[in-house]
Amino acid sequence: MPDDVFIAINGDALHAKSKVYIGRALVRKGAGELDEYQLWASLALELLGKAALARKHPSLVVDPTHWQSMFVAAGINVTTDVKTIAAKTLFERLAHLVPRFDKTIQKFCQEIAERRNTELHSADLPFHTMRLDAWEARYWHACDTILNQMGSSLEQWLGAADAKAPRQLLDEAAQALDSAVKLRVEAAREQFEALKKAERERLAAEAVLLQPRHQAELFKGSYDEIWVESCPACKCRAFITGEQTGEDISEEHDEGAIWEIVDREFVGEEFRCPTCDLALTGSAEIEAAGVDYIFEDRQEREMEHEPDYGND
Numbered sequence: 001m002p003d004d005v006f007i008a009i010n011g012d013a014l015h016a017k018s019k020v021y022i023g024r025a026l027v028r029k030g031a032g033e034l035d036e037y038q039l040w041a042s043l044a045l046e047l048l049g050k051a052a053l054a055r056k057h058p059s060l061v062v063d064p065t066h067w068q069s070m071f072v073a074a075g076i077n078v079t080t081d082v083k084t085i086a087a088k089t090l091f092e093r094l095a096h097l098v099p100r101f102d103k104t105i106q107k108f109c110q111e112i113a114e115r116r117n118t119e120l121h122s123a124d125l126p127f128h129t130m131r132l133d134a135w136e137a138r139y140w141h142a143c144d145t146i147l148n149q150m151g152s153s154l155e156q157w158l159g160a161a162d163a164k165a166p167r168q169l170l171d172e173a174a175q176a177l178d179s180a181v182k183l184r185v186e187a188a189r190e191q192f193e194a195l196k197k198a199e200r201e202r203l204a205a206e207a208v209l210l211q212p213r214h215q216a217e218l219f220k221g222s223y224d225e226i227w228v229e230s231c232p233a234c235k236c237r238a239f240i241t242g243e244q245t246g247e248d249i250s251e252e253h254d255e256g257a258i259w260e261i262v263d264r265e266f267v268g269e270e271f272r273c274p275t276c277d278l279a280l281t282g283s284a285e286i287e288a289a290g291v292d293y294i295f296e297d298r299q300e301r302e303m304e305h306e307p308d309y310g311n312d
């Protein structure tokens with residue numbers, strides 16, 4: 001990573017600017033100007049996301065179709081007109097960098113960015129129609145998720161005093177989600193246990209035969225992998241699908257053969273139980289139900305040898 005990258009895509013500079021913008025947002029909230037509160041907050045969120053990517057490498061935030069910007073990301077300052085990625089691309093990339101930045105958070109961030117664009121580039125007033133309780137808790141959850149990946153927190157980003165209200169809001173939202181999920185699991189359990197014993201045993205026996213590769217139709221989205229989990233409600237075989245977030249490749253040698261070992265990591269996005277119909281969306285709901293949303297597997301394959309070519 002270049003040591004002296006242009007300020008427009010410098011992770012620390014982007015992080016510092018995001019702090020300025022969220023400070024402006026809170027001032028506007030304090031003045032009761034909720035439209036501007038959401039506007040400045042949306043700008044701060046995008047800058048914070050770009051800071052997280054740029055700290056990994058500045059090339060992650062530049063427009064890959066603009067070669068001059070790619071040069072700048074490599075530390076070769078051929079232009080000051082650096083073009084960065086759109087919000088949609090930003091949030092897609094964050095989903096691969098930040099394990100807890102799931103599809104639910106990604107969708108929310110994209111929606112607030114679209115409202116901001118509408119606010120700035122049209123006569124419409126999308127922020128004016130948004131109730132505070134419809135977006136604020138989810139906003140702080142998204143920011144907190146990104147900050148945790150950066151080794152930071154709301155308290156550090158906002159300052160301890162300013163973070164008290166968002167932290168309390170997050171705690172209340174987390175408690176509400178936890179209670180809602182537990183009630184959902186309990187309702188599915190009661191519905192399953194209300195069945196006759198013979199019916200429960202039949203369904204459990206059928207569930208054992210279900211294979212992950214045949215369960216794509218259970219899920220709303222399309223993901224990288226489907227894996228097996230035990231349902232917290234009926235204890236039958238259930239399934240989670242999610243995106244791959246990590247991969248570690250190593251080699252092993254055995255009697256002249258070379259094996260490639262691939263350790264993969266996935267983050268759960270959707271949980272579905274075909275037996276009791278329990279459905280959970282997002283890693284937060286899956287975790288609240290007591291199910292591990294992180295899945296790891298290992299693949300082994302023998303590497304093919306290319307013939308050695310001499311100079312004869």
